[in-house]
């Protein structure tokens with residue numbers, strides 16, 4: 203039995219038959235820092251779900267990440283019994299072209315489509331798939347191939363790669379850990395919660411398991427920082443989170459990771475406890491002052507974010523534009539309240555009625571979906587695909603751009619905010635007797651020349667006088683904690699500035715699109731993670 207699992211084909215972020223230039227396969231540059239220009243950190247990611255399925259299904263499997271279309275065809279010609287394609291909704295046309303190619307070149311091969319794309323109504327007929335997997339894919343694939351759906355989870359080696367920071371090309375690997383899938387809160391607009399049946403599906407049951415995986419990754423890659431991905435509400439399982447903290451406290455390991463957490467789940471912990479369990483950044487959905495979601499009831503997000511910042515925890519804060527309550531008169535009140543929370547990163551997505559969510563069902567029932575807008579344009583970062591009573595599509599596009607720009611010019615580049623928050627945390631860490639926090643403070647001390655140089659570089663890179671003033675204030679805030687930028691650090695910054703300026707000039711003339719690298723990963727039937 204041979205299984206091929208593939209993501210959609212590149213190129214991405216271009217206007218063509220299959221894609222749109224605003225549909226960028228990067229978390230930061232797509233939806234957090236796109237309007238921050240050269241300050242926008244650039245990262246590429248594997249298609250996590252495909253690797254999880256391949257590692258946990260006992261057949262020979264090949265995972266193809268970011269192939270070109272000809273590369274996909276070449277792989278297909280090696281002969282596979284099953285081809286699985288994992289995709290998001292905006293890549294629908296790519297999926298369709300791939301399934302058509304499978305049918306033509308390998309008619310006996312069975313086709314499975316999964317990922318959020320699978321929620322598109324009548325997908326099997328539209329793309330000619332044999333099977334459509336909505337929800338957790340490991341059990342689905344195991345059952346389809348004749349194995350029991352239950353499994354002892356093993357974690358593949360997957361992670362994201364930083365490819366450019368402040369205009370400097372690099373390849374820096376950050377291992378990822380998928381501890382759970384989805385979230386049980388059930389917000390009406392949220393694809394992940396409804397995709398997984400309003401459940402927080404646990405893959406790693408204990409904090410000890412997560413800690414052991416971190417230790418394995420440290421041994422293998424020398425990593426002490428990780429991304430917890432797929433788990434949309436890590437703190438929804440407080441016992442597991444506390445056990446992870448206990449492991450870190452006992453070992454003194456300086457592990458740190460980014461994750462997601464709803465305000466009600468975060469409120470069950472003290473900020474120091476969160477830092478001691480290793481959280482150094484967390485995504486919080488604020489949504490809107492005009493729409494009270496249960497998860498935010500009673501939460502003072504401004505105070506919470508400030509308190510987390512004292513312990514070095516950087517917050518990615520997301521708000522929704524174009525709720526029905528929004529009018530041209532009140533929407534800036536909402537955006538300004540968001541900015542008043544002073545997050546490290548901001549997301550301002552349009553309200554997005556995605557197939558499979560109650561919001562989509564309601565909008566369809568109300569006749570508000572603009573069905574003539576193709577799926578390629580159904581992403582939340584240009585124009586909406588539903589009728590809003592007070593905003594036209596073009597007004598919505600301008601509003602979103604202006605919200606991101608106000609965030610950038612008022613609060614400064616996110617990387618500069620990140621450095622200040624990190625420095626504040628290290629000051630708190632150094633005053634404790636907590637082994638993991640002290641270890642992280644010592645590590646920061648050894649690397650502070652790097653952060654100080656980067657901050658100075660950001661000031662040099664600022665072309666707008668107002669922005670330069672904001673970065674200078676952030677630098678002074680940092681210097682009050684870690685000391686003034688010295689001569690050596692300024693020389694490093696000058697070198698970095700030269701490289702960053704050259705990249706910026708190139709990108710202005712040509713393009714800032716960075717296509718992800720194609721990778722092929724083989725998982726034999728008896729695959730096991732190696733230390």
Ligand code: SF4
Nearest residue numbers: 385388389392395434
């Ligand atoms: S809390 Fe966040 S992840 Fe959970 S359902 Fe709501 S929006 Fe989705």
